[in-house]
Amino acid sequence: MQSEAEHLTPVADGHEVIIETRNVSRIYPGVTALDSVSYRVWRNQVNVLIGENGAGKSTMMKMLAGVETPSSGQILLDGKPVTLTSTQQAEKHGISIIFQELNLFPNMNVMDNIFIGNEFFQHGVINEKYQYQLAKALLERLELDVDPLAPLGELGIGHQQLVEIARALSKDTRVLIMDEPTSALSQSEVKVLFTIIGALKRRGVTIIYISHRLEELMEIGDRITIFRDGRRIAEREVRDASVPWIIEQMVGDKKKHFDYQPAEQRETVLQVNGLTALAQNGGYTLNDVSFALRKGEVIGVYGLLGAGRTELFKGIIGLMHCERGSVLLNGESLERCGFQRRLKKGIALVPEDRKGEGMVEMMSIKSNMTLSDLSLKGFRRALARLNPQKETARVDEMIARLAIKVSDAELPVTSLSGGNQQKVVLGKALMTAPEVVLLDEPTRGIDVGAKTDVYHLIGSMAQAGLAVMFSSSELDEVMSLADRILVMADGKITADLTRAEATREKLIAASTPHD
Incomplete structure (x- = not known):
């Protein structure tokens, strides 16, 4: 049975196609990432591209940006065939x-x-004065109050994302590809980004916009294209699309339903009392945070960017110094325990920045997954040598458990899509057999299908008796998944609500900082 977009429809009057691919395929060893895809990008519109994990979206974008080259097929720009073999070459084409x-x-x-x-050169040297002025103007345009000479590493993930956008805007760009640009942005920053996108459209810039937040796509998009299993499935104007139709096209006959009953509440596993950490500016990163997490319970932590969610998780597991307060695991104080000892005692963390903190890009999938668990005796023989048979068996078991799409665990972890990379980081945490699992934005930047897998994993962990705590900036996610919701603002817990008590209005009000 052919999909509605098996063949491209004629170009509508009044609109032009700026980029078109004809029967483009991309084949990796053992994997067909794109299967004879004909795809088009409409000039001076926001072209939304959506699909499940592994659908081929990122592969297509890498080819348009010159990072990858097609195994077969043709790319046309302004109706003329082009060969894009590097990002520099793609940027020359705009x-x-x-x-x-x-x-x-x-x-x-x-x-x-x-x-x-x-860089901008003058008489053979970089014109830093001009670059400073231009950088300042770009940052002001993005409403980012940051000194251009400030070290980037001192900025949060959301602000770094805006710097990435500023870099793209500094070039003479005709087509701007945005792959999950709001995944680390606060609601106010998203509004700024949407204003920038509107201004770019008015200047004649064409946008390709990839996101898994359906409400964003419906708000910002002009035209939507859906990929599934390496093929283009459908294309419509956004005004003619609906959320149920989008989900149906994305998942096809692979629909999954998230429905689990959390385990009965039992004894307290994790107790946090008065955790306090000072910020560099003299304020508080964490301000007298206290709560209890029980066995089989799922707590969701909601808050805006900078509320202290990531800092709370790092304080619990010992990656950040806290001036006051205590963390107890099964009644035992962890005051004298650093990160490694807390890991061995049964606390695991899946960090928000999976690329920078959750994995080692130069290592294989297997090596990444066992990185936190190499000290376990089950992986070692006499004289502290690794037991490769047990290591391989455990990794294969975890790959199957997490439904990671990979043909060989020895492949580089960077060969996986974002959703599957996140599953590897999750697998690394579970390899340590923890009692408490901390998940910092576990669904950031992954597709609907991979999100559902993560939801089911959280449910199964709770049913198995693990104590689970996750942070999220998506209201619907915390309201549907958590037994209890902690809301944070300015480093404090401003609300502690059961699922039955929580409403969107309560969560939004509690997450808004107050003087």
Whole structure:
């Protein structure tokens, strides 16, 4: 049975196609990422691209940006065939990309990150005064109050994302590809980004916009294209699309329903009392945070960017110094325990920044997954040598459990899509057989199908008696998944609500900082 978009319809009057692919395929060893895809990008519109994990979205964007080349097929720009073999070549044609995973240099300042590889020279030397003024103007345009000479590594993930956008805007861009640009942005920053997108459209810039937040797509998009299993399934104008139709096209006959009953509440596993950490500006990163987490319970932590969610998780597991307060695991104080000892005692963390903190890109899938668990005796023989048979068996078991789409665990972890990389990081945490699992934005930047897998995993962990705590900036996620919701603002817990008590209005009100 052919889909409605098996064949491209004629170009409508009044609109032009700026980029078109004809029967493009991309084949990796053992995997067909794209299967004879004909796809088009409409000039001066926001072209939304959506699909499940592994649908081929990122592969298509990498080819348009010159990162990858097609195994077969043709790419046309303004109706003429082009060969894009590097990002520099794509940028010469006016095509720029903002990758889902930040591609920045934390040891350099903001200005140098914006202009790296695209510097302005005068008499053979970089004109830093001009670059500073231009960087300042770009940052002000994004409503980002940051000194261009500030070290990038001192900025939060959301602000770094805006710097990535500023870098793309600094180039003479005709087509701007945005891969999950709002995954780390607060609601106010998202509004700024949407204003910028509107201004770019008015200047004649074409946008390709990838996101898994359906409400964003319906708000910002002009035209939507859906990929599934490496093929283009459907294309419509957004005004003619609906959320149920989008989900139906994305998942086809692979629909999954998230429905689990949380385990009965039992004894307290994790007790946090008065946890307090000072910020560099003299305020508080964490301000007298106290709560209890029980066995088989799922707590969701909701809050805006900078509320203290990530800092809370790092304070619990010992990755951040706290001036006051205590963390108890099964009644035992962890005051004298650093990160490694807390890991061994039964606390695991899946960090928000999976690329920078959750995995080692140069290592294989298997090596990443067992990285936190190499000290376990089950992986070792006499004389502290690794037991490769047991290691391989455990990894294969975890790959099957998490439904990671991979043909060989020895492949580089970077060969996986974002959703599958996140599953590897989750697997690494579960390899330590923890009692408490901390998940910092576990569904950030992954598709609907992978999100559902993560939801089911959280449910199964709770049913198995694990104590689970996750943070999220998505209201619907915390309201549907958590037994209890902690709301944070300015480093404090401003609300502690059961699922039955929680409403959107209560959560939004509690997450708004008050003087």
